[in-house]
Amino acid sequence: MLRAVLKGNRKSWDEYLPYIEFSYNRVVHKTTKISPFEVVYGFNPLTPLDLIPLPDSSHYFHKEGVSRDEFVKKLHEKVKTHIQQQNERTALKRSKGKKNLIFEEGDWVWLHLRKERFPSPRKSKLNPRGDGPFQVLQRINDNAYRLDLPRDYGVTNTFNVSDFIPFAGYDEEDEPTDLRTNPSQEGGDDRPWAKGPITRVMARRIQEELDLLKTSGLTKPKVFFTWTTQS
Incomplete structure (x- = not known):
């Protein structure tokens, strides 16, 4: 809003702040159905048009504090209901078409x-x-x-x-044929063939397989890791 009001005249931006604040306070919010100013004080801020003629002060200020307090409480309950309804609509919109x-x-x-x-x-x-x-x-x-x-x-x-x-695991065309790494063959390993970026867990498993390779004398590690490019 400030950018639209200035129209390129950025040197005097601070002079427009009171008008921007007034606009934000008076505009009706989509969720609460009333303006932010009315949520707090129970009525909208006055404009010059409201002063012609002078408004009835009893509409904005109650002599009895109890009745005023009850009015604000009911107003806040109404705002709370509007917010809950908006949250339900938003949740329904986000979950639409989403698979569990x-x-x-x-x-x-x-x-x-x-x-x-x-x-x-x-x-x-x-x-x-x-x-x-x-x-x-x-x-x-x-x-x-x-x-x-x-x-x-x-x-x-x-x-x-x-x-x-x-x-996702591995693709069929990338399935290893070594007996020690192919779970579909006798003597194969049951662990998945990890495909994807090298994470902390993958790095730890690679190190474990390398240590096992050194101690067992195998020619190949039991778990194979491959790099995949990300678009």
Whole structure:
């Protein structure tokens, strides 16, 4: 609004602030159905047109404080109802056409690291916002699951489904043929072939496989990791 009022004359922007404030206070809000000024004081701010003729002061100021207090309480209840109705409409609009994700035990998922729950991994904006893949240990209900989360994270392993992204695994054309890495053949490994960016969990597993490779004398690690490009 300030940009539209100035029309390029930015040197005198502070002179327009009282008019901008008045406009914001008087405009009817979409959610509350009344202006912000009326929410607080119970009436709209007066304009020059309201002073011709002078308005009845009893409409704006009650002699009895109790009746005025009751009026404001009823007004706030009305605003609260409007806000709840708007929230319901917004939630319905966002959930329209959205598919519910259901995971079963043994599924693999990427985990979104929320800043309030993982302050250390998210202390830098350059750090990854997700990690994984992690395996689902238990399905508590359609919204809550327990993951096979390493203890060094220092948090409980129960998460909301909104923090998950399904792990797609590997493509058929990329399926390894080595007996030690192909779960469809006898003697194969049951763990998934991890495909995606190298996360902290993947790096830890790679190091574990390399250590195992050194001690067992195998020619290839049991878990293969590949890079994928992101568009």
